[in-house]
Amino acid sequence: MKRRNILTAAAALATGATTIAVLGKKKTEITSPAQTPLGAPYISKNLRKLRLVTSWPKDFPGLGMMPNRVAQYVHTMTNGRIDIKVFSAGELVGAAEVFDTVSTGAADMYHSAEYYWQGKAKGFSFFTAVPLGLTATEMVGWIEFGGGQQLWDSLSAKFNIKAIQAGNSGHQMGGWFKKEIRSLEDFKGLKMRMPGIGGEVIRRMGGAAVKLSGGEIYQALQSGAIDATEWVGPWNDYAFGFYREAPYYYGPGFHEPGAALSLGINLDIWNSFSASDKAIFESACHKASNIAVGEYTHENAKALITLREEHNIHARVFPKEVWDKFGTISNEVVSEIGQSDKETRKIFESYIKARNGYRSWTEISEGQYITARKASLAT
Template identity: 40%
Template sequence: MDRRSFIRKGALGGAAAAAASVASPALAEDLPEVTWRLTSSFPKSLDTIYGAAETMAKYVSDMTGGKFKIQVFAGGEIVPGLQAMDAVSNGTVEACHTASYYYWGKDPTFAFGTAVPFGLNMRLQNAWFYYGGGNDLLNEFYGTYNITAFPCGNTGAQMGGWFRKEINTVQDLNGVKMRIGGFGGAVLQKLGGVPQQIAGGDIYPALEKGTIDATEWVGPYDDEKLGFYKVAPYYYYPGWWEGGACLHAMFNNDAYNKLPEAYKVALTAACQAANLDMMASYDWKNPAALKSLMANGAQLRPFTPEVLQACFNAAQEVYAEITAANPAFKKIYDSQWAFRKDAYLWMQLSEYNYDTFMMIQQRSGTL
């Protein structure tokens, strides 16, 4: 069996099983026909990140016998990509698929829904969301914007972005105009950088025209599609601001609260299935895309230890400033940081040592 098909079917099977105890007995003839509109923050050309919303919508339809349909629209078809959450909050649409940290300007607390600098990787994000109370804490906050949200996709640790010039020292960041979302931009600013927030479909023209000097996006598969290597050849890693960047499906509370319980369960299970599916898809696609990028001239560069340490220290300054002034941010920060300390103690024993050994085998050509 094709492994991608197996993952998709496995995810759907798990989601269906999770929903079965509530959804299946309730799917009687008198349950309503419901049609929602969902606006994405992403263009259709970014098939993996955009596709998570379509995957979620398909699972919901399948689990409700086609009675609950979610129509997915690309960024810009209803509202611009960076206004997706606002459209849900005010009831223009019932749902959106977006990166929570796009709304950092409204409140820095939004950043925790996606990723924060030197935060959790993908696996630890999910552990905190599903078992550490993260979803509940975030929905308490999202509720102040008339929204309920669930994780619905993760890219894993992202790349550090594309630069026109090499970044060898902290001083090299001074004056660099970089497209970087949310919290990462505030840290970059501490080091003299100039953060820019630009929707995905608008990044390449800005980079090509010199409006910006650098950009981060996701990783090899999406970055190759967007063609950044053609105008900014230096490809840095890691994306310290996005160790496990999560996307969310957000729902208008007025619409969500009217749903039958079976439909709410279907939404919850479908989002969790799509969350798994996106990460599996990127892990399958990124290796080949990275090889292709390098063959086309992309030059891989690690951020130096000096640069990483300076960014880490600057992040601590930003955290201290925000927690002192924002109780909602501090409440979530305290929860996630308490878990982060112990979680990385565990990760360095298991995954780190196993993966390090296997990477040595890869470099030595024995795999």
């Protein structure tokens, strides 16, 4: 395609006009469904340009790297035939707007966390993380072999989206606290930044769950607006400097045992892919997810050592009575959500069946091994 024609096509896209794209020898009419400045994807005979919007700040450690890797892998596996431009939160749309932007076709795909969309359908929560839910490896088991992907497809299709797991931040920490947690009484009146289902658990324990974006947390700790916060884990938490205001670091967290991240693709775009291109996207997402688990394991360990040795944080484990209460209330809240509607009930029942089944293996294998290894290396 000549440069003049490319510029003409780009100008038409910018005004939401109808353009003609060439796929092989077949001409396909593409119309911008939302008539927005984002327009429709650019397609030439040998090149397809797609736009990926994310919920993460530019170059954000871990989370922000996952969509970049997906784009890189797809580009490599297609020899550059599919080129994905990644837009960080705020560059085209806000972090919370990526779902609707892709659903309407104003952008082609997003990278985010599905539990952000629980206001649209309660069932979305189960495809990221719920309290006392699946670990990162168990999540893969459910999605790939336990019927999770089929349920996810059914739910997402109602919003014109095809979603694929494309990352996991692993087990998250319980949070940073200004004061030590010795008993359940310490949660009475505690103002803690914790969104979503975990926040509801904190409320039922007598605390106040405060919703804050990542950029607002440190100032809230510093001013006393909150007494504690959860974020992700040592790697991301260290970068935010929470240890300066809240030196007690509790783990593990009850609320997100293996937070999955997703690539959501506009369903019309997905259906336009060949079978081989669909397989390429799935492979790229799976590789990005696997790399993310390894990266978080590596970087969290490094950051925790730094926090302990250079900043003298107080690493703690919640008392047993606190964990028992986490468990009781978490099961209540998750069960209530699971009964929200017919479709959510199907997702909930499948998820709980997987959790109960995987426990028989996880607890006697990895769980017992970690306990035994800790005891052996301590002698």
